[in-house]
Amino acid sequence: MTARRPPHSPHTAAVPRHGLARVLSKLGVCSRSQAERAVREGRVSVDGRIVLDPERPADAERQHICLDGQLVAAVTRVYLMLNKPRGIVVSAADERGRDTVYHLLASAGLPWLGPVGRLDKASEGLLLLSNDSVWAARLTEPRHHVDKTYHVQVDCIPDAALLEQLTAGVVDQGERLMARHVVLLRSGEKHAWLEIVLDEGRNRHIRRLLAAHHINVLRLIRVAVGSLALGDLAKGQWRHLSAEEVSRLSSG
Template sequence: MPHARQPEPQGGKRHGVARVLSKLGACSRSQAEAAVRAGRVMVDGRVVHDPEYPVEAERQRLSLDGVAVAAAQRIYLALNKPRGVVVSAADERGRGTVYDLLRDAGLPWLGPVGRLDKASEGLLLLSNDSVWAAGITEPSTHLDKTYHVQVAGRPDAAVLAAMLAGVREGDDLLKARRVELLRAGEKNAWMEVVLDEGRNRHIRRLLAALGFEVLRLVRVAIGPLQLGELAKGQWRHLDPAEVAPLKRH
């Protein structure tokens, strides 16, 4: 039997309750939707079941599992993601996730700002400021992401030029904004690759199309923010001077 529709609140600008819970930093959007459908969310003392039920966050009382929800303190973290760790709150295969690295930190819910696949490593941002996160991940901002990439083989100048020109794969044009050969050995080489957009497995697909296997892929910078000396598996808070330049994007 469908739930009776609750009367909609009157007043100012309203958004769906699941979106508001996410914006307030209580949980992710998908977690909020599940909680609402399960009857775990109340608005002004009434249980709601529709994730799109409109609320005005500034005027109405929201609670999740009986605990009042208010705007959480904005938190911005940089984490050095190890290889083999999944960027997910939970993994159906039981693999370790980045949230295991934060388990005992006493932090509120934080969402990843962009992704790194399981085999990739390096700089990952997490925050409960969804507006700030969207400004970083939105493709139209063209924020540079810098990677150090080890490949099997020794790419020459023609390969680097092809990476800049781009390779068409289906509907995607895969290309680098900048690329530089850092060092080369007998069997492999390291390159610095800069992207200003990020498609799924972008660098791996681009290099595979040119005949090169990626051995390691490490993100070392997002815009002006550097991974620096942050140890693998460790995290730190960003200071306001680091947050602000990314917010401008």
């Protein structure tokens, strides 16, 4: 009688755990959507054969994966913060030809980097970019509740009752929108600055929350993500994060 091979025998071939597009993204060579497009365009091969299915299982440790004929290997992880100016688009390319954050990085000789979260065109301030998709997901997934702090100029002088309503939240387009914390920083005759902290970020979250209370946003600046503050970094400038900052963000 032939003995059965135990289920964890070293002779048992390992089954690749991720689809090809995700493998490319995790290696840090491009975004998930860029990888899916490259695969469908026939630009990716596995062990010498073109693969057209982005979800086909692949294993970078055991297979030769090539993009545009070049062997793919994990790139050096890069983590940086940028002070995004107002009017700049957070996108790799813009169909209307507007300037993107990548124009600010064009001469830096950096590998592909993806934005960690978003800021709309009219917003400004702290934007993180990295080619570490696992780290980025840790900061952006709602279940991790990483605080984002904003300074927001509004066209009114909010009272205490209104500040409480902003933390109580509203339902807009089927989504619950609320602030974790709101304080009045300073006010003039017609305008005021608020500090608003979110622990999740929906599309145009603050603008929609304030609009529900008939408040217009004049300026919106993200000043911190978790424990990382924008500080005195000039508009349009960027810097690498320290290893301590990277670790603190992912553990916070």
